[in-house]
Structures are given as C-alpha cells and as structure tokens.
Amino acid sequence: DILMxxxxxxxxxxxxxxxxxxxxxxxxxxxxxxxxxxxPGRAPKLLIYSTSALQSGIPSRFSGSRSGxxxxxxxxxxxxxxxxxxxxQQSYNTPDTFGRGTRLEMK
Amino acid sequence: QVQLQESxxxxxxxxxxxxxxCTVSGALISNYYWTWIRQPPGKGLxxxxxxxxxxxxxxxxxxxxxxxxxxxxxxxxxxLNMKSVTAADTALYYCxxxxxxTSSSFVEFWGQxxxxxxxx
Numbered sequence: 001d002i003l004m005x006x007x008x009x010x011x012x013x014x015x016x017x018x019x020x021x022x023x024x025x026x027x028x029x030x031x032x033x034x035x036x037x038x039x040p041g042r043a044p045k046l047l048i049y050s051t052s053a054l055q056s057g058i059p060s061r062f063s064g065s066r067s068g069x070x071x072x073x074x075x076x077x078x079x080x081x082x083x084x085x086x087x088x089q090q091s092y093n094t095p096d097t098f099g100r101g102t103r104l105e106m107k
Numbered sequence: 108q109v110q111l112q113e114s115x116x117x118x119x120x121x122x123x124x125x126x127x128x129c130t131v132s133g134a135l136i137s138n139y140y141w142t143w144i145r146q147p148p149g150k151g152l153x154x155x156x157x158x159x160x161x162x163x164x165x166x167x168x169x170x171x172x173x174x175x176x177x178x179x180x181x182x183x184x185x186x187l188n189m190k191s192v193t194a195a196d197t198a199l200y201y202c203x204x205x206x207x208x209t210s211s212s213f214v215e216f217w218g219q220x221x222x223x224x225x226x227x
Contacts (some may be wrong), residue, residue, distance in 0.1 A: 041219070043201075046215055087152060095169070
C-alpha cells in the first residue's frame with residue numbers, strides 16, 4: 001500500500017494566519033491526491049481534488065500544489081470556520097490510502 | 108443537496124457478520140461509485156472499497172476475503188457485509204460517493220458515519 005505521511009499532526013494558528021499542511025507519498029502518485037476537512041459530528045467535506053482543483057463551493061483561500069511526491073494544502077487566511085481536521089488521500093493505487101490527519105486548532 | 112445516511116447495528120458479536128446500509132438522496136446513483144471507509148478509534152482512515160450500481164466492485168485487498176457489497180437501485184441503497192469480525196473491526200464506518208474519471212478519483216460525498224463496536 002502507498003503510505004501517505006502527513007505533517008504536522010497538529011497545528012495551532014490564529015484567524016488570518018497562512019497555514020500549510022503537507023503530505024508525502026511513499027511512491028509516485030501523479031496528481032491523484034485529494035484533501036478533505038472533517039469537523040466533529042459532521043460528514044467530511046471534499047476541499048481539493050486532483051492536487052489542485054477546488055471543489056465547487058469551497059472558498060478560494062484553500063489551494064493545493066505538488067512537487068514530485070510532496071503535496072501541500074494551503075489556507076491563505078485562516079477563518080474561524082476552518083478549525084478542523086484535514087486529511088489527504090491518494091487514489092492512484094488500490095487501496096486508496098489516507099494521511100493520519102492534521103488537527104488545526106485555535107491558538 | 109446530496110445526503111447519505113448509514114444504518115445498521117451498533118454492536119456486533121465477534122465472529123459474526125457486520126451489515127450496514129447506506130441510503131442515498133439527492134444524487135443520480137449511476138454517476139458515482141458508492142464507497143465504504145472506516146476509522147478505528149485512535150487510528151487513521153481506512154478505505155474499504157466501492158461498488159457501482161452497474162455492478163463494478165473494488166475492494167481493499169486486505170479485507171477482500173471478508174467483504175460483500177451490494178446495491179438496491181429501487182431503494183437507492185447500497186450495503187456492506189463484513190464477515191468474521193473481530194475487535195479490530197470496531198470503527199466509525201462512513202458511506203460515501205466517489206467520482207471516478209480518466210484522470211481523477213475522489214470522494215465527493217460522505218455520510219456522517221456510524222459507530223460499530225465488535226464485542227461479546
């Protein structure tokens with residue numbers, strides 16, 4: 001299985017901060033990398049698919065990029081509703097695999 | 108607005124079969140691959156597999172021998188059966204809808220999840 005190493009596992013930040021979360025794949029996955037947001041008691045939400053495509057309805061402060069097997073989710077200016085846990089997922093090889101998550105907390 | 112709702116027993120005995128159903132509303136069921144994902148307590152998300160309403164299935168190889176997925180188009184439901192469960196199968200189980208194209212695959216819709224505990 002492809003191992004997705006996500007960092008950091010937790011992050012404290014303030015409203016207005018620029019935040020970056022990274023995922024490194026254990027092998028090449030082309031651009032088959034997606035990002036999700038999960039809040040307690042709620043259905044996870046797709047933010048970004050295919051590395052950098054913004055899902056419909058997701059604010060433009062969210063963006064994704066790639067350098068080789070390293071993938072980045074950036075939130076350009078953190079808003080109060082962004083405090084949540086974020087996961088990456090590779091869908092290049094079966095089984096799909098996920099990063100362990102980054103918990104984004106208010107500083 | 109697409110909604111997915113998981114249903115099924117919250118408690119299953121060891122060695123028995125875990126059965127969950129997901130009801131879909133607000134989505135054209137033929138457009139997606141209907142997916143199961145789980146998260147054991149304190150662990151990461153694990154992709155279980157998916158099924159389409161045309162019958163295509165793809166399972167996690169580590170679970171394949173214990174899995175059966177099925178669909179009921181008339182009820183807009185899809186189901187997961189996992190046999191011979193152990194405590195390691197205790198998890199929050201999500202049903203979800205995956206979009207698959209020639210160049211991408213992503214989980215577009217998720218249910219809220221249902222906790223299944225395996226215990227005698």
